[in-house]
Amino acid sequence: MRRIVIWLASTVTVVVLLLGYHTSTSSTATAAGSSSTAPAAPSTTSSASGPPTPSSGTSGSSGSSSGTKTWTGDVASTRWGPVQVSITVTDGKVTGVDVLRSPDGNPRDTEINARALPVLVRETIEAQSAKIDMVSGATVTSDGYLTSLQSALDQAGI
Amino acid sequence: MPTTAAPELRRYVAHVMGMPISLALRGDHADDEHARRAWAAVMDELAEVDRVFSTYRPDSVVSRLGRGELDLADAPVEVHEVLALARRAERESGGAFSVDLPVGPTSPGVRRFDPSGVVKGWAADRASRHLAALAGTDFCLSAGGDVVCRSARQPWRIGIEDPHDPARVVAVVPLRRGAIATSGTAHRGAHLVDARTGLAPEGVASVTVFGPSLTWADIDATAAYALGTGAAAWLRTRPVDSALVVAPDGTITTVVPTA
Numbered sequence: 001m002r003r004i005v006i007w008l009a010s011t012v013t014v015v016v017l018l019l020g021y022h023t024s025t026s027s028t029a030t031a032a033g034s035s036s037t038a039p040a041a042p043s044t045t046s047s048a049s050g051p052p053t054p055s056s057g058t059s060g061s062s063g064s065s066s067g068t069k070t071w072t073g074d075v076a077s078t079r080w081g082p083v084q085v086s087i088t089v090t091d092g093k094v095t096g097v098d099v100l101r102s103p104d105g106n107p108r109d110t111e112i113n114a115r116a117l118p119v120l121v122r123e124t125i126e127a128q129s130a131k132i133d134m135v136s137g138a139t140v141t142s143d144g145y146l147t148s149l150q151s152a153l154d155q156a157g158i
Numbered sequence: 159m160p161t162t163a164a165p166e167l168r169r170y171v172a173h174v175m176g177m178p179i180s181l182a183l184r185g186d187h188a189d190d191e192h193a194r195r196a197w198a199a200v201m202d203e204l205a206e207v208d209r210v211f212s213t214y215r216p217d218s219v220v221s222r223l224g225r226g227e228l229d230l231a232d233a234p235v236e237v238h239e240v241l242a243l244a245r246r247a248e249r250e251s252g253g254a255f256s257v258d259l260p261v262g263p264t265s266p267g268v269r270r271f272d273p274s275g276v277v278k279g280w281a282a283d284r285a286s287r288h289l290a291a292l293a294g295t296d297f298c299l300s301a302g303g304d305v306v307c308r309s310a311r312q313p314w315r316i317g318i319e320d321p322h323d324p325a326r327v328v329a330v331v332p333l334r335r336g337a338i339a340t341s342g343t344a345h346r347g348a349h350l351v352d353a354r355t356g357l358a359p360e361g362v363a364s365v366t367v368f369g370p371s372l373t374w375a376d377i378d379a380t381a382a383y384a385l386g387t388g389a390a391a392w393l394r395t396r397p398v399d400s401a402l403v404v405a406p407d408g409t410i411t412t413v414v415p416t417a
Contacts, residue, residue, distance in 0.1 A: 132316065134300050134307070134317070135300070135303065135305075135319055136300070136316055136319065137342070138303055138340055138343060151178070154171045
């Protein structure tokens with residue numbers, strides 16, 4: 001439950017889950033998971049795979065349509081390995097997406113993993129409210145760095 | 159949410175090539191002798207790259223090439239490698255990206271040799287192998303805002319800077335393995351130019367590219383930025399994972415290649 005707190009102006013417009021498998025059913029498709037797979041289509045909320053099960057939100061009231069909840073999708077078996085996604089919903093809007101599991105381990109998986117990510121979560125938010133590890137930006141110079149968000153992260157050491 | 163407690167994060171920062179290098183490590187060798195040795199190897203390598211490629215150092219290989227004091231045939235192999243990348247990028251961007259840049263509108267026809275558009279991503283990509291060699295350790299390395307990372311645990315979360323307000327991010331990207339490069343003018347004025355015209359591109363505030371290699375993410379971000387209003391259309395034809403284009407009015411276009 002790391003960065004639920006993306007309250008403000010969370011204009012989450014698009015969640016693009018770039019999973020490389022367009023035509024789902026081919027090859028090894030080990031029966032079980034494949035039916036719950038069907039994610040991928042660029043869309044909003046529903047791109048979390050499978051029937052999600054809500055887990056309790058840490059903050060926010062427990063009313064059913066308000067507050068913050070995290071939904072963890074089932075583990076979807078893809079031909080490249082298990083994929084699991086969770087989404088965080090605040091007041092009915094998707095405010096975060098985490099990829100909990102993605103294929104890893106051999107060169108083929110690595111390639112697919114690279115295709116599978118990133119999940120873009122578009123948020124216009126105060127950077128402080130987003131739990132981020134690093135910043136990509138045009139902060140090219142050391143001068144610019146002094147006032148940059150990255151420098152704040154480095155100093156905070158978190 | 160499965161909360162296996164995240165291993166402690168250790169951060170390192172240093173400056174080289176006029177830009178900040180930020181490193182985050184977590185896992186088995188985040189804060190030990192191996193980590194410090196790998197970090198030192200990264201910084202040593204970037205310092206060496208600076209000695210070869212800096213356009214600010216009069217004694218760099220690139221400066222000497224530019225003045226005609228050194229023959230290209232005698233240049234180190236790294237210079238040839240970077241030039242090959244640059245030529246390919248120039249070809250594939252229709253000339254918007256180039257390492258032979260117009261000096262400016264006041265000196266038509268005069269061009270200067272500046273491989274900076276290739277060197278940053280390439281150098282960080284290459285140097286990151288020292289971090290990849292740390293067993294059981296996740297790394298996230300940023301060279302002046304260009305990021306390459308790897309994680310066997312939870313994904314790194316990369317914020318994409320708002321070109322209009324560096325205190326904000328326009329997107330957050332969970333990334334387990336791969337690279338992110340952003341080109342824009344947020345911190346250095348109208349420095350990046352369209353190599354065909356020598357002018358700052360119009361219709362784009364920043365371009366962020368996600369891809370498997372930082373070398374190409376950086377080149378593609380820079381080339382797309384140079385293309386201005388054509389950025390998103392061009393990126394759709396590129397072998398990138400995805401991209402974000404922020405327009406001057408703040409509109410964000412998400413690009414997913416058609417290929």
